[in-house]
Amino acid sequence: MTRACAAVVIAALLAGCVSAPIAELRPTPPERIFSSAAQPDSAFVTLMRSREFMGSAVDLRIFANGTKVAHLAWAERVTFPVAPGEVIVEVQHPTPSLIASDSAVINAVAKQHYYYRVTFSVDGPRLVRTTEASAKGG
Numbered sequence: 012m013t014r015a016c017a018a019v020v021i022a023a024l025l026a027g028c029v030s031a032p033i034a035e036l037r038p039t040p041p042e043r044i045f046s047s048a049a050q051p052d053s054a055f056v057t058l059m060r061s062r063e064f065m066g067s068a069v070d071l072r073i074f075a076n077g078t079k080v081a082h083l084a085w086a087e088r089v090t091f092p093v094a095p096g097e098v099i100v101e102v103q104h105p106t107p108s109l110i111a112s113d114s115a116v117i118n119a120v121a122k123q124h125y126y127y128r129v130t131f132s133v134d135g136p137r138l139v140r141t142t143e144a145s146a147k148g149g
Contacts, residue, residue, distance in 0.1 A: 046091035053092035054119035
């Protein structure tokens with residue numbers, strides 16, 4: 012009986028770890044998006060936070076070149092514009108002095124779109140580059 016209960020609990024936890032297509036993730040509400048308006052030559056970055064149980068209780072802080080652009084909650088997605096050129100996107104736990112952050116360097120090209128999944132491990136949040144097709148469930 013104990014093994015059966017443990018198996019059910021593990022299966023339920025693992026089911027929550029599946030990377031969901033972008034359409035299944037909630038958009039981040041406007042009050043938690045701080046990025047500036049897009050310019051005609053902007054590139055775009057989309058971050059998709061997975062449905063993992065670990066780290067799900069906190070909103071992660073998202074920065075582009077050191078400027079806060081959003082707070083990203085569990086099972087949410089956010090898209091923000093960036094200027095062409097080198098862009099450092101960083102994801103931080105609310106207590107960055109205790110939990111490591113992660114970053115990615117993007118050589119942004121005007122009007123291009125870049126996709127990242129945000130996962131969480133025992134070391135903290137992680138940015139994982141993905142393709143548009145994978146992000147859309149293809």
